[in-house]
Amino acid sequence: MKRIRLNNTVFEGLNNVYVLDGGDDDPAELTLVDAGVALPEVREELAAQLRALGHDLADVDRVLLTHWHSDHAGLAGAIQSASGATIHAHEADAPLVAGDEASLLEERDLQAEKFREWGMPDDRRAELSDFLGDHMDLGGEPCDVEPFGDGDSFEVNGRTLEAVHLPGHAAGLTAFHDADADEAFVGDAILPKYTPNVGGADVRVEDPLGRYVDSLLRLIDLDPDTAWPGHRDRIDDPAGRAATILRHHVDRTENVVEVLRADGPSTPWEVSAALFGDLHGIHVLHGPGEAYAHLDHLASNGLAERDDTRYELLDDDPDVGALFPDPGIDRVVEWDGGE
Template sequence: MQRIRLTNTVFEGLNNVYVLDGTADGGDPDELVLVDAGVALPDVREQLASGLADLGHDLADVDRLLLTHWHADHAGLSGAIQSESGATIHVHEADAPLVAGDEDSLLEEQRLQREKFREWGMPEATRSELVEFLEDHGDLGGEPCEVEPFVDGDAFEVNGRTLEAVHLPGHAAGLTAFHDAGGDEAFVGDAILPKYTPNVGGADVRVENPLERYVESLLTLIDLDLEAAWPGHRDRIDDPAGRAATILRHHVERTGNVVDVLADLGPSTAWEVSAALFGDLHGIHVLHGPGEAYAHLDHLASAGIVERDGTRYALADDDPDVASLFPDPGIDRVVEWDGE
């Protein structure tokens, strides 16, 4: 396995594309498979082509793409690669219509976003600015393509290794890791990251009960007890279970912070809670901040800790046991990071 690093100035920093060509076993490659594809920008496509050339390949040589999820920085170049090579594109069934460029699915995702912006209490002027930002960056998703959907548990034979699809929703509805049981490692996309905590609530508004789903996914990763995880951004994670447990505990702490904000401010919108937690936000983070606040408020509302009245949330329990709302990860290791 080889890694190609691609620049990304819009989302969460450097992107990784993983090249599976069989050469690590000393033989001739049976096929050229990529995990993820990078964002649809000309300079990023050139970086990908250059990285492949350094490994003795061309874009036209790509046989298959395994996509961890639908976000543009992971799937944007899929259509261009398929146009060049005829590659088969595999993506979880929940994300398949968006990667394929299905117009009805794209319009529905946009409709849900705008509905959530109002539900979060986002000011009208900010909503307009965010919609404009998203529309201006719409081309990053790339051109339409044909996809082959898969489901949790499906297996892919790749040059003598078996990769099993492990569905890990939360950050995205279809987010999937590809687990190599033989090597006890996995390509995890944005399920866990070495620097940031993956956004939950704003990154994919289609996900219902987003924090609950994400916590379940973290527990799945902990149970896998991998030796290594290859994330969608930045560097290899050497203790994936420890990292997942650290992120879970971070969400317990953040939920407590949300309770503190409501205690200080009284009934508040997700937008107001976001401002208290994160301050002023810019670019894509105008989507992610209130989405994150909403995910935690939604989790508290499901537990009866807060009550929702229209766009506002108020404490129904003045002294909640926040830790009881989350499962014990079962391990005490802490893998710290530098970031949010």
């Protein structure tokens, strides 16, 4: 396995694309895990780095996508056009990757409704809509996509990769687990420096924080020795990192409770401002989305009540810890270096 790092100045920094080619002397199938964002310069960068490994873009046989976000799936269509490669995406994300117009329109309409529900001011809503519209092309050209489901497996040059569905950050986010090598390609399920956004990154996910916590627990139970994330460096203790992120969400929920206790009934936008301050670019989506995910989790568990756009505490001193299962791991795995 080789890693290619692709530039990404729009979202969360450098993207990882993993090259599974069977080794230098094996004329085996060329499979990529993820594809990078659809910018001409990034396409050329991918082609150049593949050439440095002895391959052409036209040699790619398959692309396994961890999820539909354009920084991971944007170049899938260009790769397919160049090579005829088969593109695989989880069934929840496949229509968006394929460029299905009805699915794209439904996702945009749902975003607009969420912006209203989050109490996003009109001027900031217009700013965000302009930003998203300006970057719509990053999703790339339409392509044919073969959907897969949780538990499906892929035979790649003598290794078996099992699809492990880990929704939260995205509805279809999936890791590809090699049990023999004890490693998993995890996309943005866990990341080594920061925590993946939950709530804003994919508004299609219902109960986003609850779903994400379940995914973290599943990853802890899977307990691979190594995780290869969608951004930055290898994670050497994936279960420990997942447990650390889970505890972070307990702390963040406590912070949300403190805002509601101090300010009274509040919108996700107002809670986001209290937690994160003034936001710009894609973070105008991610900030209130993250606040919403935690407010929704409180409301779903009977500790808060939503009235249109506002959430109010029902218990002035709620037991937040009881909302989250014990991960069973005490290790704290924080980022300590790398890109």
